[in-house]
Amino acid sequence: MSSSANDLSASDAPIFELDRCEALPALIGRHEDFLIVAGLAGTARDIAALTENAPHGFTMGGAMGGACMIGLGLALARRDRRVLVVTGDGELLMNVGALATIALMNPPNLSIICVDNGHYGETGYQKSHTSLCTDLEKMASGAGIKLTRTVQRATDIPSGAQFLRAGNGTVFVLLRVNTGEPPVYKRIWDPAVNRAQFRLGLLGK
Amino acid sequence: MNEQITASTRWQDEVFDLLRRHGVTQFAYVPDAGHTILIDRSLADPDVYAIALTTEEEGVALIAGADLGGARGVLLMQSSGVGNCINMLSLINAGRFPFLALVTMRGDFGEGNPWQYTMGQAVVPVLQAVGVTCLRADTPAEALAAVSAAVTMVFQAGQAVAVLFTQKLLGAKRF
Numbered sequence: 494m495s496s497s498a499n500d501l502s503a504s505d506a507p508i509f510e511l512d513r514c515e516a517l518p519a520l521i522g523r524h525e526d527f528l529i530v531a532g533l534a535g536t537a538r539d540i541a542a543l544t545e546n547a548p549h550g551f552t553m554g555g556a557m558g559g560a561c562m563i564g565l566g567l568a569l570a571r572r573d574r575r576v577l578v579v580t581g582d583g584e585l586l587m588n589v590g591a592l593a594t595i596a597l598m599n600p601p602n603l604s605i606i607c608v609d610n611g612h613y614g615e616t617g618y619q620k621s622h623t624s625l626c627t628d629l630e631k632m633a634s635g636a637g638i639k640l641t642r643t644v645q646r647a648t649d650i651p652s653g654a655q656f657l658r659a660g661n662g663t664v665f666v667l668l669r670v671n672t673g674e675p676p677v678y679k680r681i682w683d684p685a686v687n688r689a690q691f692r693l694g695l696l697g698k
Numbered sequence: 699m700n701e702q703i704t705a706s707t708r709w710q711d712e713v714f715d716l717l718r719r720h721g722v723t724q725f726a727y728v729p730d731a732g733h734t735i736l737i738d739r740s741l742a743d744p745d746v747y748a749i750a751l752t753t754e755e756e757g758v759a760l761i762a763g764a765d766l767g768g769a770r771g772v773l774l775m776q777s778s779g780v781g782n783c784i785n786m787l788s789l790i791n792a793g794r795f796p797f798l799a800l801v802t803m804r805g806d807f808g809e810g811n812p813w814q815y816t817m818g819q820a821v822v823p824v825l826q827a828v829g830v831t832c833l834r835a836d837t838p839a840e841a842l843a844a845v846s847a848a849v850t851m852v853f854q855a856g857q858a859v860a861v862l863f864t865q866k867l868l869g870a871k872r873f
Contacts, residue, residue, distance in 0.1 A: 530763065551766060556789035559759035563789075566763025566771060569724060569747050574767075590752030591759075597750060684793035688766065696768045 548694025
């Protein structure tokens, strides 16, 4: 499944062709099954639109690089619930060491989707390292996460969706998509409001 | 870990017990000689998670996630690690997450390594600038009192607090 991005002419070159607005909801399936932490920018819009700002989602608007570790803290706090982190390639690259920390703890109730469009969409679609040379599935694997997979064709999605929910350990799925825009959705911007809503929904306080 | 701890270290066992009594179950740390007892106690306790970080800002985000799930965490780090946390602390500040950090100080009383002064001296102004209250502890009695006060401020009042264990308390590293 993994591929080298060093030589883009190679037959195993990464494929950035899926539409995130279709592929991500299909990969996640029933979103209510998860407690969801989304990174900032694109993935926050993806998840706010998918869940319609429901209380089982926490979406970021800053603190770039934090989504995976928020997910780890939540997964360790709630071993009875499945936690899903949805982050982007740019956000993950900013704190990629978190993958090593997560691999070390390896909570079986944590799944991570990295929506990889190879670009920094929020700042004007500058190319990120993943469309130039970096393979984040290999980095997750190299960090020590045993259950990793790349989803980059429509035919990869059904098994990817199953893989996301499997788990005797933390799951990492790299979802390669094209540079199409995430959904337009008015999401919760105030993290204190989002925190309060999330805790009220989950804990009743 | 060849640092020499010159002060009595028994107070750190009391700090650990205090944190456990108040329901702290996530101990996030970057290896540090001054926090050895807390780290070892958390690793040995089957009822808590000891989380080794690659960089301190991971611990800031982890603690926010713990709070979303109704759990309590603490970040154990050295003063140089404070510098690695700053932007991530916007999550704590803007989200009004409770946040507790225990910081072993370098770059102050008796420090022999010039590299430690920049961040050591910046800890208080930088943390204050992003909304984290600092409590300083120079003696074992002050350390326990400060952590006890911090626990109330953080888990009852929802504040962000860093307790600074100074080199007067820990002893300066010998070179």
